[in-house]
Structure formats: C-alpha cells, structure tokens
Amino acid sequence: MTKVLYNHDINEEVLQSKKIAIIGYGSQGHAHALNLKESGFNVVVGLRKGKSWDQASEDGLEVKTVAEASKEADVIMILLPDENQPSVYKESIEPNLEAGNSLVFAHGFNIHFNQIVPPADVDVYLVAPKGPGHLVRRTFEEGAGVPALYGIYQDATGKAKDIALAYAKGIGSGRAGILETSFQEETETDLFGEQAVLCGGTAELVKAGFETLVEAGYQPEVAYFECLHELKLIVDLMYEGGLENMRHSISDTAEWGDFMSGPRVIDSSVKARMKDVLTDIQTGKFAQGWILENQANRPRYTAIKNAENNHLIEKVGKELRDLMPFVKQKAIKQKEVVSNDSN
Numbered sequence: 001m002t003k004v005l006y007n008h009d010i011n012e013e014v015l016q017s018k019k020i021a022i023i024g025y026g027s028q029g030h031a032h033a034l035n036l037k038e039s040g041f042n043v044v045v046g047l048r049k050g051k052s053w054d055q056a057s058e059d060g061l062e063v064k065t066v067a068e069a070s071k072e073a074d075v076i077m078i079l080l081p082d083e084n085q086p087s088v089y090k091e092s093i094e095p096n097l098e099a100g101n102s103l104v105f106a107h108g109f110n111i112h113f114n115q116i117v118p119p120a121d122v123d124v125y126l127v128a129p130k131g132p133g134h135l136v137r138r139t140f141e142e143g144a145g146v147p148a149l150y151g152i153y154q155d156a157t158g159k160a161k162d163i164a165l166a167y168a169k170g171i172g173s174g175r176a177g178i179l180e181t182s183f184q185e186e187t188e189t190d191l192f193g194e195q196a197v198l199c200g201g202t203a204e205l206v207k208a209g210f211e212t213l214v215e216a217g218y219q220p221e222v223a224y225f226e227c228l229h230e231l232k233l234i235v236d237l238m239y240e241g242g243l244e245n246m247r248h249s250i251s252d253t254a255e256w257g258d259f260m261s262g263p264r265v266i267d268s269s270v271k272a273r274m275k276d277v278l279t280d281i282q283t284g285k286f287a288q289g290w291i292l293e294n295q296a297n298r299p300r301y302t303a304i305k306n307a308e309n310n311h312l313i314e315k316v317g318k319e320l321r322d323l324m325p326f327v328k329q330k331a332i333k334q335k336e337v338v339s340n341d342s343n
C-alpha cells in the first residue's frame, strides 16, 4: 500500500519561520488562511479590494494586495479560480518572487497545462485537499480534517517536500492522511473525479432520477426526498464503512434491487464514456475548451448555469430545505460572503 502520512510523521518546524501568503479568500483560501493561522503559522492574505478583502479583515487576518503579500512572503499559495491564476501570476506574483520562495497550488491545472511557467530558482509544489474548501474549514474546527495530496514539481531548495508536508499538516490534513502524487496525476484524477463521478456524474444521476419520477406523475417533493435528500444519508454510510456498510443498513429488498437494477442503469456504456472523458482530460482537449470558454467570456457556462439553477429540483428543494432548519446552506452562504466572482 502507498505510504499515507499523518501528523506524527511530520515536523512543521521548517514552516514556522516562514511567512505564508494565501492568494484568494474563496472556498479554499479562507480555509487555508484560517486553519494555518490557528495552527500557529504566520499568514498574510493577498487580494484585490472588495468583498473577500473585507471578509478576511473581519476574520482577523492581515490583508494586503496580491503584489505586496507575494513580495513579503516566503511561501505563496495561489488559491484563485484556476482561470484567473495565469494573469494574476504574471502581473502581481512573478515580479515579486525571490530565489528560494515556494510557489504552491491546490490543483495542478496551470502548471500541468503550461499556463504558468515559474522560474527555476523557486520551489513549486502542490498541496491539494481532497474535499471542498468549506469542509476543509468545517472539519478542522471539529477537530478532524480532509485528506490531501502533495506533489513536487520543482525542488530548488532541497526542502520542498518538508515544507509541503508542514503546510498540509497546518491545514489539518495530517489528521486524515497525506499521500504523495505528481502534478500530472493530481490534475488528471481531480478533473476526472469532479466531471465523471463527484459533480457531473452525480448531478446528472440525481436529475435523471428526479425527472423520471416526476414525468411518471409522482409528487416532486417525494421525488426530491428520494433522489437528492436521501443521497447524503446513503453516501454517509458509504463514507463511514464502504459499500458493505451502506448495504448492511438498507433493506434486503433494496440490496437485491441495487444488485439487479444498478448495473442496468450504470452499464458498460457508461464506463466507455467515462474513458472518453478521461481521454479528453489526458490529451488536454478539456483544458483547451475551458481556456477558450473563459477567453470568450463564458457564454456556454453562463447559459447552462442559468438553466441548471432554474431546474424544478432546485425550486422544490429550496422550499423543503427551508422547512428543515437543521439543513444549513453553509457552503453557499460562505461563498456569497467571501467571493464576488460569477458563481
């Protein structure tokens, strides 16, 4: 088995004397900045003036422009949206890099697809949490953490691995497990996971199930509870003890239906199309499409997002969630507060 590292394997001393600039204060940025600060590290947040700036200041953090924060820091973690990173890097980070600095990423996209080309005299590595930023923060506050990958692209100082591990420990990932990867592996598996399974695959499965029931004449509220709300409860059981644990808790009738109908819905044609998705990621076709979409000011992204937000499942879901005070919309609320991007 691949070696998984935990807090007791990591000495964070190497990071204690350094200043860490967190560039961006969105989903990942707020979590890294606050977790690192509470772990005892010296943090400055790099931003433009606006909502995030105000929020980071209100949260008690030192806030400066991206250029100022980059200039004074030894470790510069870029937590801007992937599509904004190249221009901000060129304008405000690259001119302020010094030999021996660390340039750090939470996702390998811009290095792997050559959108950012760093100088040879800085360390370049990634610390990529395997979970949404709001959960990186929430689990840390609860005394737990989100697993993370680290990977070294360039080791100018000979200390890149030690600093990367100390950083991962500082955000709480040493409580959950830290694994070594490469920029290529992180970039390709992360894009595949979010497209085919975690976000794209799951959203389409949920909508298809909901639409099938509603089109057959069943109540939308029943369809919502069945296909979306209960999904979390089922996935919690998988998270806690794998598929076997989920199957232990459900009825034998459900388990037999799972064995009989699951493979009818998710058949070998789905896996073949997953392989096509992976190929587009590996060849750079997906990355090129996303870069062009941004250069054109996101016409397709905006149209699809508007249509998705107006889907019946969203309307019904909002009404039902409003009646369940224990279901809190923490992630979206936080994102609205800390980010004024087009989300």
Ligand SMILES: NC(=O)C1=CN([C@@H]2O[C@H](COP(=O)(O)OP(=O)(O)OC[C@H]3O[C@@H](n4cnc5c(N)ncnc54)[C@H](OP(=O)(O)O)[C@@H]3O)[C@@H](O)[C@H]2O)C=CC1
Residues within 6 Å of the ligand: 023, 024, 025, 026, 027, 028, 029, 046, 047, 048, 049, 050, 051, 052, 053, 066, 078, 079, 080, 081, 082, 084, 088, 106, 107, 128, 129, 130, 131, 132, 133, 134, 338, 339, 340, 341
């Ligand atoms: N979201 C996640 O959970 C995960 C993300 N990642 C990676 O982490 C990185 C960050 O992603 P994520 O946290 O989603 O990003 P967000 O979209 O949440 O980042 C928004 C933040 O970036 C700031 N920002 C945007 N553009 C600029 C700019 N031009 N100058 C200064 N600040 C700017 C915003 O400030 P303002 O308020 O001024 O707009 C805001 O603080 C990406 O590489 C992503 O792939 C990795 C794992 C999971």
Ligand SMILES: CC[C@](O)(C(C)=O)C(=O)O
Residues within 6 Å of the ligand: 129, 130, 131, 132, 133, 190, 193, 194, 198, 199
């Ligand atoms: C699953 C989506 C993700 O990769 C993540 C939260 O890990 C992202 O890019 O946001």
Ligand SMILES: [Mg+2]
Residues within 6 Å of the ligand: 129, 130, 131, 190, 194
């Ligand atoms: Mg991810």
Ligand SMILES: [Mg+2]
Residues within 6 Å of the ligand: 107, 190, 191, 194
């Ligand atoms: Mg991702």
